[in-house]
Each structure stands twice: as C-alpha cells, then as structure tokens.
Amino acid sequence: MIKLGKLRVENFKSFEDSFTVDFNGNDLLILDGPNGFGKTTLFDAIELCFTRRIGRILSTDRKQKNSHLLKNKADKETRIFLELIEENNTKVVVYVSIPPNTSKDDNKAVNCSVSQILLKEWPTNFTENVQFSFFEGQSLNEIVGNDALENTFDLFNYIQQEETCHFLKISESDRHKKINYLFGTTKQNAEKEQLQNIKNKLSRKLAQIHENIEKLSTYKKAFELDFDKEFGQPSDRKDIVPTGLISKVITFEPKNSEQIGVYKNSLHDVLWISKNIDEFHALEFNNLLNYLCENRIQELKDLILVGNKSSFSNILKIEKHVSWLNKLVKKINEYEAFNKIAPESPKNLTTDVLSQFISYFPSLVSNYALKIEDYFKLQKELGSYQQILNKISQSREALQQQYQIHINNDVNKADVSCPFCGDVKLTDNQLWIEYASQTKVFEGLKSDSLTKLEDISVYLVDEFISKCINKSLSFINKYQQYVGLLAPLSSKLITEDRWEKMQKIKRWLMEHNVSFESSILANNAKINEDELRIKLSELQSNIRRNAKAVSTEKSVDELKKALQFYGLSVTESLIKTFEDSTIISNEDIKQDLDYIALTELHSNSSKHRDIILKLSNLDKQKKVILNKESLVKSLFNKYKKQIKDYEKIVAKQVAIPFYIYSSKVLQTRPDGNGVFLQSAENNRENGYLRFVSNLNDDHDAWNTMSSGQLSGLVISFMLAMNKVYPTKLSTLLIDDPVQTMDEINLASFVQLLRNEFPSSQVVISTHERKSANYFAYKYQKNSKVELINMKSRRLS
Template sequence: MTKYRINKLYIKNFKLVKEALVKFESNDIVVLDGPNGFGKTTIFDTLELVITGNISRIKDDDGRRTYKDILFCKDGDSSGEILIKVEFINEQDNRVTIVKRLPVEKHVPITQRKPTNFSIFDTHILEDFEEVISQENKKNQDDVEAFFGTDDLSRLYNLYYYIQQEESTRYLKDSEKRRRDEINHLFNTKQEKQELEYIKKVIKILNKEIKDISIQLNLLKTEEKNIKLPVEETNVLAHKPIIEGECLGEWDKEDIVVKNEGHRNNYIKELMELREFINGYDDFKHAKHNKSIDSILMNTNLLKDTIIIGSHLSSFEEISTLYHQQQWVYKLKSQLEEKSSWGSLEKKSLIDLEKILKIEIDIPSIENILDKIEYLEKRMNGVSQIVMDLNEIRQRLLEKFNQYINYKEDEDKECPMCGHEWTDSEELIKNIENKKQKYSHMYNEDAKGIDSYSNILFGDYFEPIIKEINIYLMNVTPQLEQDFYEQLNISMKNRDMVVKFLEWCGKKEIDIESIVNQRLSFVKEEEILVNVNALSQEIVKLKEKVDWKIDEYELKYNKFNMIYNNIFKGEAQLISKIDNNDIEYKIKYLNWCYEQTLYKKQGEIDDHIRKETEKLKYLQLKVEKAKKIRDVYSSCINEYELKIINDIEILFYIYSGRLLQYYQRGMGLFIQNTTGGLKFVANSETDHDAINYLSSGQLSALVIAFTLTLNKIYSNNKLGLLLIDDPVQTMDDINMASLVELLRNEFRERQIILSTHEDNISRYIRYKFSKYGLKHKRLNVKEVL
C-alpha cells in the first residue's frame, strides 16, 4: 500500500504562530531543532489535530468550568480565523490537503470553549493545497480516517506513530490491564470478545433465574407443608340460607368462596355472635326500649316545651289572635293619647275598634276635625308652631307630674323642668300655668285654631273612647301578658316533637294533663323544673329489666345493635325465623367450603411446583451448555492473543536489545502475557515489571522500542509517518546513537519527523542519514515560525 508523507504545513493564528508555512518536502527525515520554547511541540500539536481531530496532551481537569476565550487563538484573540493545512503526498505524487479551521463568523458559546473541545474546528479535505475552502469540501473526522484506511486513529496515533516529549513513558506507567486494553485492537478479537461477554451475561441471567426459581420452589414447598387438611374428607354439604329467601351476609351467599383460614374464622365469629344475639334477643329488646327512654329523659328541652305548651296546642291560634288584639288596642290607646300621633290615625283602626269595644264612634266628625287641624298646621308660622309644641310638652309633663305627686306621700315642691324649689306644690303648678298663659300670647290665629280644635277633638271624642278602652282592658278575659305569649311562642317551635311525645305518653298511659301547665300565664323556671322532674319519674317507671352485667352492658348493646341493623336491617320479624340449628349447619357448611379451598390450593401448588421444577432443570441444562461455550471462547481467544503477542515479542526483543545496549540483565526485554494484562520482563526467570528497575533513559528507550515494533508490524495503512518529540531529554548518548541506527536501517519507508534542542544531535542524525543516501532536512523552528 502506498503511504503518504507530509509535504508542507500551513499555520495561521494558532497558539503563538500568527502565520507560517513549513515545508517538509517529503524528506525521509526532518529534524526540528532550535532552542526550546519556539514551537517544536506546536508543530507536533498541529499535525496531531489535523490527523486525529484532537490533541491528546491537552487536559481539562474540571469539565464544569467555562472559559471566556479560546485556548488555541493567538494571544487569546478570536478576531481572526484559526487555520491549519497539511498537504500529504505519496510516491506517485498524489496529493491531498487536510484542513482544520475555526472561521471568524462561527460563534462558539462560552460553555463550548473548553480546552478539550476540538469539535469547534471544521474539517475540510482539498484536492489541491490552494483550493478554496468551501461548504462543498467540508468533511468530518470519519472521512479523514477513511482516507488513511484505519479506524480509531486518535488512539492508534499515540501508540503507532507519535512519541510525546512529556509522556514518553506514559504507556509503561499504566497498569498491566490498561496496557493490554491499549493494544487489544491488534488481536482483532473485538467481535469474539463481545460474543463472549454476551455469553457471560446470559449465564449470569440464567443463574439469577435459577436462584429465583429455587427460592420460589422452597416457598411453595413450605406453603404446601403448612396446609392443614382434615384426616378424613367431609361429606358434600349443600348450600342452605339461614332464612329462606333472604341473604343475611357474605357468609350466607350461595356462591361463597372461603379464600383462607382468616376468612373462615371471621365468618364463623360472625355466626357465633349471631347465635349469641338470637339467644339474648329478649334482653336486647328491653335494652333497646330503655335506650329510647333514656333518649327522652336526656331531651330536657322537649320535656320543658311539653310542660309549657302541652295543654295549649289546640288553642294556640286563638291565644295568638287574642294576644295581638289586646296589644293592638294598647297601641291605639297610646296613639289617641298622643297628639303628635293623630296625623297617622286611620279610619280602619276606628272601625275595627268599634267592633272590639262594641260602641259607636262618630268617625266622620273625627275625620272632619283632623282635616281642619291639618289645614291650619300647614298655614301656621314657625314661631307659633314652636310655642304650641312647647306648651303641649309642658302639659304632658305636668300631667305626669300630677300622677307622680298622687303616688307620693310627701308633697314635692321642686320644679320638674328647672329644679327650682317652691313654697308648696300648688304654687309650683300655678307658676307653670302662668308660664303657659304667657307663651299663649305668642300664638297667631292659626295656632289658636289648632289648639281649639285639638281640645274639642280630645275632650269630645278621644277621651270618651279612651275611657271605653280602659274599661275593655280591665274586663277582658283572659288578659294575656307579653312574657307568657313569648314563652309560649318559643316552645311552639318544637310543636311537632311535642305532639309526637304526647302521643307516645298516651300510648304508655302517662297522666300528662296533671303535669303540664293549664294556666294562661307565664310559667316560672322553678315550676317548670318541678314538673319536668315529675314527668321524668313517670317515664322512668316504663323501663324494663335487662339481665346483663353492668360492666358489659354498653359493649353488649352496641354489638347486638350492630347485628340488628347490619344483618336484619332493623326488621324484627326476621329474628323469630332463626334457630340455633340453622346457625350450626351454616358453620359446618363454611368449614366444608374452606376444606374445598385447601384441596384446590394444594392441587394448584403441586402443579406450580411441577412446572417450576421442569423449568429449573431446563435452565440448569442451558447454563451447562453456555458454560462449555464460554470456556471454548475464552480458550480460543487467549490462544489467539498469545500468538499475536508472540509475534510482537520477537521484534520487540530485537529492538529493545539494540536500544538498551550494556543492559546488565540481558540482551533485550520480553513481553509477558499475564492474566488480563501485559508485563515487560528481562527473562523468563523473573516476573518483576521493567518499570520497577529501569532508569529513566532506559524506560524512554523501551517505549520507543515498543512503538517502533507496533509501527513496523501493524502500520499497514496509508499513513507513513513516525514522529518523535525530543527524545534526547530522556535518553543517554548511547541509547540515542542506537535509536538513530535503528531508524535509518529499519524505517526507510517511513517519513520520520524528530525534534531536538541540541545542534550537535541534529547534525549527528542528519549525518547518519545522509551517509546512506537518505533525504534529510533541518528546520530551525525559531526561524521558520
């Protein structure tokens, strides 16, 4: 296969390089020299980025961090594009250019500016170095690997093609298993190992299934052992309800299934409680009767209302009418006595009053005078109205004062208006009258007319009516007081309950008439309580005897009451249809149903055990077959990999021997294939790893020998490169000379790019290659970049 070498490299705005063109010109060896710090490693980084799509030595310890700038932009300035172009050429002068580019217009979010994020670079493959970069020639990393004819180039690159300056011994410092993993691709056993892992996974799944089935079988056998079947199978029993045509509960259903012992026990417990209820039903009836008595005795409001309205239920409407009539007459009397209320006096009120008092009232004359007064009041000026109102108020106060004097034994000489002390009451009244006369002079003609008509209206009409009202109120029977009516009215709100209670008392032959209030007057609280107590004593006599112990009374009543309501739905007639024989048969029937459940369950468990046992045997057989296949796979893979390692081992022994001259433990090193890993040893008599006793220079030589071995045997693709970054830093002179000889003689078909900071080493290498007619070139990086 024709291999490609590097012809030239173009760098722009990458790290410290503003712009540079580096010409390799397909030489056999290119030595990058010059002082440290001027870009030798930068060139290796650009080549690795173009070929693999990343730079392996760049690390990001904290992936959670964000960065404000892009690591690879020159001076952190992202105003210009980053551009790297590498032209590859083969012996037939076929050329191809691979490009990594970060355009200026491409926006890179802060979250994607991590040092290890190389996906920000676009990839292009050009047919000509000067070809315009465009969307048409844009590719991806897979296309680069396809061109060179290898997969996973980013991993193989550091194993076959590139020895880094600071990580030359990285591979040796890895664990034995990691070393083995690094070269697993050499064995080409990826598919076989995947199949082996699949087989192991299947075995693991099958073993878990076998374990689960074994546990299940143990549980089933334990469950079967716990099934307690009767010694002799009970004869078949037919379903028969306790009461024909009724279903009293779950246990009384025709299609009942007794699922387990707990269900059976609960059903039988209910039936035994039912039997207890049937046998003690008479006591329950008495207890239930007593409960109703107690509920009545506790309803104090009902008993009080019964005392108050018990004898007035039928006459309440009549009492209410009479009470409101009396109240209306009182109100009308007040209206007639109060001059200020005359204006609102209605004709209908006077007509109704005629009927009540059974007198004749000259209503037309009264209306005529009221009209005249109203007319004059509208004409009268303000001063006259004030004077008239003042005299009227004084007159009413005087009347009340006279009434007050009549009630008192001592003569009162103090003015009721201003509090002035007079010689005697006659002098006081005389002065009040004089004051009235004095104000009367301030009246105008309208005021005098109003005063005259008012005196006529009151003296000739209203005063006689008031006298008749007083006679009526003194003689009317019954005279209903407000407190009595309000007491009666409040208790009437509980009328329906009182009616039912009176009917109940009648059925129980309680003499209620002798206890309730018969009078049409207010009943005091003390009297009510006395009568309530008397009524309660009569009710208590109705209680019946119950042969239950006091400490179990409430518990037993609640239990029996629940049975009465839940099973019989409060229908007492059903209870008489049950006897103990019916209950005993139902218990036997439930036990028989439970036995049938046990037989059925045993059969199901036996069937389950049989199926699980068959499944267990089948899985065990499959596991045995799978284990045999696993062992065959493991043996074949190990034998094949051992053969591959043996192939590497011979060349590695030669290369390591040539590089490790004057090595005290032998001519070279061997590769030892350990369980799951690789080890480098001096000979077959020791199993100590070389990493533990070689010097740093020897370790570097060992790594180079191993890389050269892999490159020589397995680098069978189009990439004809071998890159070594400054091996002089870690190798002594003898190892270095051996390395140059080995490179010149064994790797003529490769393009070797090697860096060093020592001029004499640079000249020495080029001299050795030129002596054999190999093309060489020196690049002073300080001058080139």
C-alpha cells in the same frame, strides 16, 4: 500510505493569528527552538484533529472557567485544518473548530472537545463566511485503517513530551484491552462476552428458582400442619350441606380466600347476635342515644324551646305575637330616628327636616298648618344674600355653643381666644360681650322676611316638633319593655316539619324512659344563644346517662352490616329472614358455618395441589436450566481457551521485533539485551501485557527501569506495533524525545528509524540545536529533511 500535508491553526492556544506548516514531501521534519514557541502546540493541534481531544489534559476540578483552555481570544472562533496526503494528492482535510464566546461550562477542562468535519480539499479561502466542500462516504478511522484511532493514536503514531510512558502507567490488563482489537479476535471476544452474559443470566435464574423452591417447600410443610390441625384427618370429615334457610349461603361460590373470610366472619357475627340478643339490643340502644346526641342537634334545641307546647297551634299563636313585635320594633326604631334628626335650636331647622316630621306626624299638622305654610313661603322668598346671612347666623350660634362647652371644660384656662377672629380676650365674659355686640350688627343686616322666618322657626320647633318628639318618647317609653321578647319568641317559631321531628324525638325519649323535662323552657322564659348551648349540653349529658352497660367491644355497625349481608333482621329475641320471616336458630347458623368451613377446606385443598404443581414445575425448570447452563459454560470455556491460544501466538509476533528494537534503543543496559513481552499463559488468567527485563523476572518494567529506559521502551513498543500491525497512516510524531534519553540511545534510535522505517514520515521536536542537527545529518543523505526553527518563524 497516508501522510501529513499542510497544517493551519487559527486562534489556537499561543497562536492568535493564523499559522501554517507544510509537512508534505519531507521524510523528516524537525521542529526546534526553545521551549514556549509552540512546538508542542502544533502536536496538540494534530492530535486534536485525529482524536478530538488532547490526551494530556486533566480535569483537576469541576468548577466553571472564565476562559477556554484551547483558545487565544475568547470572542474569536478557533479553527484547525489538517491535510492528509496519499500519493502526493489530498486524500481528505480534517477541520476542527471551537465557536466564539463559549460558556463557562464549556470552558471546563473536562469539556475541552471540538467539532470535527471532513473536507474534500484544502480550502482556497479561509474567510469565516466561505462554504466548504464536505467529504462523505468514509469515516476518519476507515480512511487511516485504524478502527480504534482515538484510543490508540498515542500508541501507534504519537509519543508525547510529558506522557512518553503513558501506556506503561495503565494496568497490565488495561494495556491488553487497549490493543486487543489488533489480535483479530474482536468478533470472537464479543461472542465470548455474549456467552458470559447468558451464563450469568442462567445462574441468576437458577438461584431464583432455588429460592422459590425453598420458600414453597417451607410454606407447604406449614400449610399441611395447620390443615390437619384444624380439620383432622380425611377419615374424620363428613358431608355437610347448608340449611337452605339463608339464600346467600345456598348460592355461595367462593372465588378467593378473601371472599371466604368475609362470609365466615359475617356469619360468626350473626351467631354472636343469636347467642347475645339482649346485649345486642343494648348496643343498639346505646348507638341510638349517641346518634341522637350527635346528629339530631336541631331537634333537641327545638325540644328545649317548645317542648312544653301541646300542639302546633300554640306555635301559630307565637307567630302572631312575633308579627306584632316586629311591627312594634319597627315603629320604635322609626321614632328613635326622628329623635336623632330633631334640630337642637330653631336656627338649625331646615325644610327637609320639617318635611320629614310633617310626613310622619300628619295628625299634628292641622293645628300648625298656617305657620308651616308661612315657613315654606318665606324660605322661597329669601334671596341668596339673606340665605347666606341666615346660614352664617346658624353657624355662629352653633360655634358659640360648642366653644362655651370647651371653655367650661378647660380648667387651666388663662387668656381666651376668640373662635371667630382669633383675638385674645382676658376673660370669657369679655369675649361673649363682644360676641353679643357683633350679633346685633348681624341682626341689623337681616331683612324683615328673614326675621319673620326666624320667629316662625322658633315657634315650629317649640310647638310642633316638640309635640312630635314628646309623642315618640311617650310611645317608646310605653312599649320598649316588649322589645326583649322578640328574640326568644322568634327562636320558638319553628316550621311544622321541625315540630313533627321534635315530637318524634320526644315520643322516643318518653317510650324509653329517658328524662328530659328539666331541660324544657317555661312558657314565658327568655333564653339567649349561650344559655341555649348550655341547656343543649345538659340535655345531651342527661340522655347519655341512660346508656346501658355492655361487656363486649363489638361494633353495632359491624353487627348490623353482617345481618344486612345475609338478609336477616332481629325482632325481639329472634333472628328472621327479610324475605319470608323464617326464624333462624343457633343450630342453623352453626350448620351453615360448618358448610362455609368445608368450602374453605375444599379451597385450601386446591391451594395445596397448586403448591405441589408449582414445585413440580420449578423442578422441571431447574433441570432444563442446569442443562443449558452446563452447555453455555462449556462453550464459554472453549471460546476463552481458543482466544487465549490465538492471542499468545499473535503476542509473540510483536514480542520478537519489540525485543530487537528495545535492545538497540536501550544499549546502555548492563546486560545489553532487549525487553521481553509477556501475556496470559493459561485460561484462568485474564488477558494482560507485561514488560520484563528477563525471562525469569515477573516484575513489570514500570517498577524496575529508569525514566530514560522507560522512554526508550515505549518508543520501541510503538515501532514494533507499527512494524507488525501497520496502518495506512505512516506518520510518527515524537515530541522532544531527547529530554528523557541520553545521546547513546538517541544515536541508536535515529539509526533504527532511518533503516527500519524508511518510508514513514517522521515529525520530531527538540529544544536542542545539536540534537536537531544530528537528526538532520543522519537523514539527509537519502531522505528529504526540513528543519523549522519555531523561534525564528514566530518572531519573523
């Protein structure tokens, strides 16, 4: 028999430090003391070791929590050690733990679980870094002899303070499911469920076959009606062969209905063309007009620009004019650039500007060669001082000119500030008098070379540069009028390839009497991009107005596709083959259409046979599945009956001790009898467990008994289960039973425990000292009893 040994908790709920209790050697251990000193916490620790959860914890919401429900300090590891003893030796040590600093998600009540490890022996050192010796080979369920330990621990070994009636709260069928493994029918129930699944699958398969048969039968009837309507009775049909004129019809071997549809629809289009040649040509013509307007934009633009030219040699002449104009425009641009760099006054003349004019106007240089030579010579002779003085003089003159313009434009002027020194003058005349006076001072500072250089600069600007500017202006005024011809002429400058494409469009328009002459530009006409777009739009509209009226909505592309599909072409009013130009008549096309229709008939006949074959196969499948379903149903019902009969026998084994124990514990009942246990009596009912007051009552005890009686009932059922189906774990944990039982029940209960379960280890908690003393008094005669006051133990 396995009993509890030592229990050690660390950082668990209200226990911050380690706390150890030794259950070993005691037949009865009583935990007493006021509420709040950890009695139920120790029971929670034991339950956690066996089931890895606390059954009474409920998840009231899905929100994340800042603290863990089972930890005292969040940053410390929580550890619980529970020793299991067999014949005064350690059988195994259950070790559960919760790591430090758990996440907010782990702190949810729904996630309150622990990791469980089995150890070989009780640790001698509980430091965090110590290495434990692990137990291997058996699970905890195998050790205690309870395969459903997690689900039945609160039924066999533990009755909780708040959840005394937990087993009664669940439904009657759920009670049966919770303990049905005790009946020894686990394997048979699994086989029964397997038969149930097979039976359900066969039923679904049978329903699917019924549905498929119904669909195919409906389709078969509709198909037969359409078939006879289109082709008549078999006696009305005759042998039809292809004409042999269209090779694709001769070699036609249909693979599916879609392929037949393509052949048939394409040949119907060919027949329409044969019957409506003129309208087909009209469709072709309209399609060409539309194609021309949408896909030959460049050719139409070229027609507008150079459509009046008789040959490509005229385009080559335009090329010569364009070349001359390009040179002319380049020359004008160069002259305009020189006009912009010409100095506004002699003082602004520089060697760089003069050099550019000399380079561009060499024909004028010879008359001023000496002066130009002196200018460059004097520029080299000037020292840095004179050069600075010269630049200051140039800057003063430029500033004076700009400031004069500013004063003239200022209508509200009063006082005038000097732009050089900032002094305020009464009038602008006074300002310029002083400016002239200061200029004389600067002039006196100049050297002879600088003075001579200024004189030469005046001469060169007034004579040489002035003549250069006059020459450029004369050229610009003479040829500026031709610049506007460059863009229009350049647009007419097309390649020979573009000329040929334009001529092809032009000839086609003329052949089909499409008017376009009004859109062509005259020889010397100018046109910009916007005007060209307008001209193009007018030409496109004019071309589209020549479209021919048609009465069909057929697509010319689809009709041409049909001709190409069969290798045919339309020449004037005849349809011919590509290969040998054989003429195809309406009768030929109709005969080939009849042949394709006959081919479709044969294909549909095959489809009809396929439908009949599928229906036959479905009927065979239906018979096979019906036989199998009947066999599985028979097996399932036999399994169900045998399991029910056996479970009734086993339930009676529990019912007798349960009746006896409940009659002793519930001595305050008026009739003095125990409680009856009922289970399913016939095969139609699902398994259930019901507690009733008497044999004629069919109401469950949960609805007829008081809370004290229900507590006694659950305790009685727990004792009965341990009597009939004992496990290796012979420990009974009862958390404060006297809270819901009166003293008469308690006396009977203690007597029942002492006499019926003398070898079991009983751990009870109570908050009443007299109840604790009563338990101890009743047990101490022949048993070892230990009473632990949790208040004194925690405070010491």
